[in-house]
Amino acid sequence: MKTSFVVSLLAASAVFGVTIDISTGIGNANWQVSGPGVAGTVAATSLSTIDSLWALAPIGTSWVSWGAVQGTPCSPATNLGSSCASALFNSAGDVWTYSLNVSAAQLGATSGELHFVFGADDFLTLTVGNETPETWGSSSTAGDNPLGCVGTPPASAGNTQASYAGCTNVIFFSAANLNIDGSLTLIAAVTNAPVPGCSGCSDPTGFVLDGDIVTGPGVIPSVPEPGTFGLIGAVGAVLLFQCRRRANLYPAFERSGFRPSFPGSVSPGETAGERR
Numbered sequence: 710m711k712t713s714f715v716v717s718l719l720a721a722s723a724v725f726g727v728t729i730d731i732s733t734g735i736g737n738a739n740w741q742v743s744g745p746g747v748a749g750t751v752a753a754t755s756l757s758t759i760d761s762l763w764a765l766a767p768i769g770t771s772w773v774s775w776g777a778v779q780g781t782p783c784s785p786a787t788n789l790g791s792s793c794a795s796a797l798f799n800s801a802g803d804v805w806t807y808s809l810n811v812s813a814a815q816l817g818a819t820s821g822e823l824h825f826v827f828g829a830d831d832f833l834t835l836t837v838g839n840e841t842p843e844t845w846g847s848s849s850t851a852g853d854n855p856l857g858c859v860g861t862p863p864a865s866a867g868n869t870q871a872s873y874a875g876c877t878n879v880i881f882f883s884a885a886n887l888n889i890d891g892s893l894t895l896i897a898a899v900t901n902a903p904v905p906g907c908s909g910c911s912d913p914t915g916f917v918l919d920g921d922i923v924t925g926p927g928v929i930p931s932v933p934e935p936g937t938f939g940l941i942g943a944v945g946a947v948l949l950f951q952c953r954r955r956a957n958l959y960p961a962f963e964r965s966g967f968r969p970s971f972p973g974s975v976s977p978g979e980t981a982g983e984r985r
Contacts, residue, residue: 726925727817731809731825731895733918734771742775742916744805745798746790753807753916756780760830760913764854764868767826767919774915775805780830783911794913797903805899807916813891818924819884825920826866826873828856829899830913836896838886848902856917873919893922 731738733753740753753773759766759780766772772780776790783793797803823837830853832846845863846852858866858876866876887893901914 726821726923727815729811729815729922729924731811731823731918731920731922732767732770733773733916734766734769737770738809740773740807740809740916740918742773742805742807744775745803746795747775750808751775756915759915760853762851762854763830763915764828764856765870766917767856767873768870770917770919772915772917773807780913780915781911782913785907785909785911787911789911794911796909797901797912800903800908802903803901803914805901805914805916807897807899809895810888811893811895811922813887816887816891816893816922816924819887819891820882821922821924822879822881823859823920823922824877824879825859825918826856826876827859827863827897827916827918827920828853829897829916831900831902833897833899833916835898835918837880838882838888838893840880840882840886843880848900853915859920 733740733755735755741750742753743750754775754777755771755773756779757777759772760782763772763780774780776795778790778792779794781793783789785796787793789795827833827835827843828845830851832848832850832852833844835843835845837843841861843857843859843863845857855868856866856873857863858878859880860878861880864876864878866873882893897916897918899914899916901912904910904912
């Protein structure tokens with residue numbers, strides 16, 4: 710009985726919320742980017758081509774950067790930054806900051822969950838509000854192939870459309886992660902590392918993310934908070950006590966010759982068809 714009660718309680722709370730697309734690419738979320746190659750902040754641009762070593766973007770999304778050709782590698786003699794990716798601006802590596810702000814009106818709630826597949830050249834750290842950062846790749850491990858699957862910590866999402874579909878992990882956010890105006894900000898800090906032995910070489914960089922935010926009362930953490938178990942236990946104990954109390958009343962009533970009829974019940978010896 711306790712198991713069915715818990716399942717019923719969780720099912721009763723499952724009300725569909727709002728789904729917000731946070732993917733990169735044309736027609737998707739309004740990601741912005743800033744870094745050493747641009748003045749201020751500009752809209753992240755879908756890349757015309759990508760480095761052949763990168764994983765393909767999930768269907769419906771695209772790799773983005775601060776310029777359309779920044780995913781195209783070429784030799785140092787080519788017109789860098791015009792027909793192909795620029796060289797590094799900083800010899801130790803460049804850091805590009807991609808940001809997405811989801812307004813309070815879009816969220817429609819103060820809590821929810823995020824699901825996404827993501828990656829970058831060369832590697833990145835993505836922060837949701839003030840949550841623990843999601844890091845994919847490193848100075849010794851490429852963050853562009855395979856892509857990462859959100860999690861604590863993130864796991865590999867592979868590099869095929871089928872493997873991307875296998876990423877079902879989520880992370881949660883609450884009111885504590887929101888800005889003062891109720892909005893939620895995602896920030897991806899992408900590091901573009903130097904090309905070994907070639908400081909003036911074309912050095913492609915980009916960022917890709919495919920995912921969404923779901924908000925609303927139907928969003929339930931996979932592991933309930935400790936207080937939830939206490940509440941479920943307390944309510945379950947009350948229901949169990951009521952059931953036992955009702956059952957214990959019958960012998961006393963039988964001895965007195967009185968048979969009670971509780972709402973929705975059928976008295977002993979009476980069939981449902983005989984009720985008036």
